Amino acid sequence: MSDVYVPKIAAELGLNPAGVAAAIGLFKEDATIPFISRYRKEATGGLDEVALGRIHERLEQLKELDARREAILKSLTERNLLTPELKTKIDAAQTLAKLEDIYLPFRPKRRTRATIAKEKGLEPLADQVYAQGGEDPAALAAPFISGEKGVKTAEEALAGARDIIAERVSEDEAARARLRSLFSQKGVFHSRVLEGKEAEGAKFKDYFDWKEPAAKAPSHRILAMRRGETEGFLSMRIEVEAEEAISLLEPLFVKNAGACGRQVKEAVTDSYNRLLALSMEGEARLETKKRADAQAIEVFARNLREILMGSPLGHKNILALDPGFRTGCKLVCLDSNGKLLHDDVVYPHSGDGAAASAAAKVKELAAKFKTEVIAIGNGTAGRETEEFARGLKLEGVIIVMVNESGASVYSASEVARNEFPDKDVTVRGAVSIGRRLMDPLAELVKIDPKSIGVGQYQHDVDQNGLKKSLDATVESCVNSVGVEVNTASRELLSYVSGLNAALAKNIVEFRNENGAFPSRAALKKVPRLGPKAFEQAAGFLRLSGGKNPLDASAVHPERYEIVEKMASDLGCKVQDLMADAALRARIDISKYISDGVGEPTLKDILAELAKPGRDPRKQFEAFVFGEAQKIGDLKPGVKLPGIVTNVAAFGAFVDIGVHQDGLVHVSELADRFVQDPAAVVKVGQRVSVTVIDVDLPRNRIALSMKSNPVVGPRESRGPRQEPAQPAGPRPGFNRDRRPDNRPRREEAPAGSMAEALKAFMDKRRS
DSSP states (O other): OGGGGHHHHHHHHTOOHHHHHHHHHHHHTTOOHHHHHHHOHHHHTSOOHHHHHHHHHHHHHHHHHHHHHHHHHHHHHHTTOOOHHHHHHHHHOOSHHHHHHHHGGGSOOOOOHHHHHHHTTOHHHHHHHHHTOSSOHHHHHGGGOBTTTTBOSHHHHHHHHHHHHHHHHHTOHHHHHHHHHHHHHHOEEEEEEOTTOTTTTGGGGGGTEEEEETTTOOHHHHHHHHHHHHTTSEEEEEEOOHHHHHHHHHHHHOOOSSHHHHHHHHHHHHHIIIIIHHHHHHHHHHHHHHHHHHHHHHHHHHHHHHHHTOOOOOSOOEEEEEOOSTTOEEEEEEOTTOOEEEEEEEOTTSOHHHHHHHHHHHHHHHHHTTOOEEEEESSTTHHHHHHHHHHTOOTTOEEEEEOOTTHHHHHTSHHHHHHOTTSOHHHHHHHHHHHHHHOHHHHHTTSOGGGSSOOSSTTTSOHHHHHHHHHHHHHHHHHHHOEETTTOOHHHHTTSTTOOHHHHHHHHHHHHHHOSOSSSGGGGGSTTOOHHHHHHHGGGEEOTTOSSGGGGSSOOGGGHHHHHHHHHHTTSOHHHHHHOHHHHHTOOGGGGOOSSOOHHHHHHHHHHHHSTTOOOSOOOOOOOOOSOOSGGGOOTTOEEEEEEEEEETTEEEEEOSSSSOEEEEGGGSOSSOOSOGGGTOOTTOEEEEEEEEEETTTTEEEEEOSSSOOOSSGGGGOOOSSOOOOOSSOTTTSOOBOTTSOBSSOOOOSOOHHHHHHHHHHHHHO
């Protein structure tokens, strides 16, 4: 069956049919996208992960369509309703909507006004009226008057006939197609506040009477309106002009202006008002929700990738501090592999005596454990703790602020309890801060991606779609970097191509019982790790210090013979090839091309020999915030360094080291028009921003990345490049709380982004 999809998918995606066919064949063999894109380039013609992901997604959609088609055919066959003509139409349907439209007249129905009319024997009358001859409708209805069947008058008979015609209209394919197009092109979102909910639902104030074209509404506004509706503050409709809708329907059914034609016209109007309008609106709501979900999920996945692929510090001895005022700073010392060596609590913010004691203790521990880096969480008291650490003047020690979003989620998780069963949540959180500086990817895979704080309405979108997208993103990141099999956690291993949670657990248990793996081949001894799993995983698992130097590279074991042949032909060892660029330059790859190995794979092999196990992530660079430590220190016009913490459709949020992220609206991201903020900034990017406004009562900071921004009230800066109406809780705006329920950052009042922006505007107008 999969073969029939190849031409369609290739045409839709503009891809080579041979490559699509090869990809689908590999999917059938349970090959993963990272494996195919890396090690089967010859088969697919070099399709990358993005193209393979689209093929896989479309393949699943077509399979779902065919499964529904088969279910409909089975239902019709069992009820003796399937005719050759109907089967031909069903087989030709190319979309789920078209398929459902064809099936609609035959779908088992609940009792409707039309079915009641049919029970009264009025269907023949409906047929006569619909024929729209020259007869008088009342005369046609007279024979159907029957006290026994509950039809007392000719008008009652005609009303029943109109009900039958109205249902036929509502189930007509052409009618539904026309209205579907109308709602898609001209539908308008209209949200209203529910009576008596004005004060309680103030966070949705921008949507108390809001209209905009459904086709152009951005994801965050659609999701904001839906959230307001779900929470009971708003009503939301997708509206079209009823007259225009009815005018589209009438030519399909009304044949003339005669008396019967007028009956049909009345039935068409009733069909739209009573049946089709709500049905088409429901479809439009579903489609706009799917579109909004897809956009929000794409934003989340893109931001998550940037976070996971953040620059790793590498193997350094780290002293990590989870800051706090009253309860002190949780302190842990980690070795260069992230192993916990010591934990303690210091009180640098509790008076002179306590501060001096804290300083002495940190100096003592830094010397004892040969600390190279101090990692400090960026939550409450973060900047004050950074100032304390810098005041120690520890020679050769780097001090780095670390984004701690999600640390409390990890510290209370089963993963953390398994890692540190005898430590409390505060210690586990500090360990997470230190480790995520060492290797963000290895540590963040232990946390539910939704808790990392880079999403947009992640709790409102389709959760299955979100999970699938985020899992694919994590898998892509893990496999692009590679995993050191002898030190990786079970959680990290579970994302390796070909592995899962059960196999990852088996690998860790086998490693614990038998010691470090001496080679990749030794993985075959792990229980239930069969040949297929080994094939998929081996190239992404690194093994440093083994007998075979290729085990530390991304060269797949199935290609070791080629490398050994290259070395043999040059009269040297594999180690020599990896160490000597001059030797590699003498290799003529054309000599090693075969049926299964082409130029792309051979070029990848040579690249790996040059930099075995190379990390695609950027080199780590320490970042230092400006002097401002709290929002009260900020003044409009001040320029500050910052780090982008989240990118949404309406702008970017930037951490400037004052416990409260500032917003760079899309209109302030550049001196030019910006359509997509992601085209200008990425999560984790270091930027220079100018403070253009500070709202202390609401803890709101407005920033700009323009070269010469206008500072002052909103109206003094001129119109935005587009209406600013984003809404919904700002992703990353309220940091997660500590296990003891203290905020990691100063928390902003719960509410929509619209409320935050509206607050700025209200303040400036006043």
